[in-house]
Amino acid sequence: MIRGLSILAWRLGALLTLALGLVGIVVPGLPTVPFLLLAAWCGSRGWPRLESWLLAHPRYGETIQHWREHRAIPRKAKWAATAMMALSSASLWLWPAPTALRIALPAVLVCVACWIWQRPDR
Template sequence: MHRGLARLLWRALALLSVLLGLIGIVLPGLPTVPFLLLAAWAGGKGWPALETWLLNHPRHGPAIRRWRERGAVPRRAKWAATGMMTLSASLLALSAAPLAVKLGTPAVMAAVAIWLWRRPEH
């Protein structure tokens, strides 16, 4: 792949991730930090200035650095994610979704919750 095109695609992914992270600030249920983690990673591939800005951001920079250094997720974030997954599974159970979706989606969420709670916190 042409080097300039690759850099453009990394930048596009980084910008899209930042945009989704910004939307997550105001939209309940859409996480912010995972999108900023993705943005920092993509920025590191094609937009080092954006990566540096995210790593030094006063609010979200520490979470990105903790993840990069130790794979750490704060306990508060674990509880928030678990609560949102539980709420989502409950609403899904009350919906008209097919039975496979009603069973499969909570199973995936449970696997994610187990993985998440096994991550270090500090």
């Protein structure tokens, strides 16, 4: 019974992250690939057919495989992520936001950008 609940939890996690990834295709600023990476990871634990489908996907499968094998992020994705983080940081100054958030968020995003650029390209 516990095994069945575990598989159900992994499948729910895979579906939720897959849904967020699909939303990310049409919503600017919401990333797609990180959610698909998470969906494939959840699928590997409770839904092997979904994992296989994601790995064979013509658009995202190669990116997922490169991440799994080399922890690689394509250069184009690095530039896109960096641009979105810069845009997010800049937009904080256009909207009412607490000063702590205006300082903390850009600092965190700089750390994330540094981490992203340290990953291999392919």
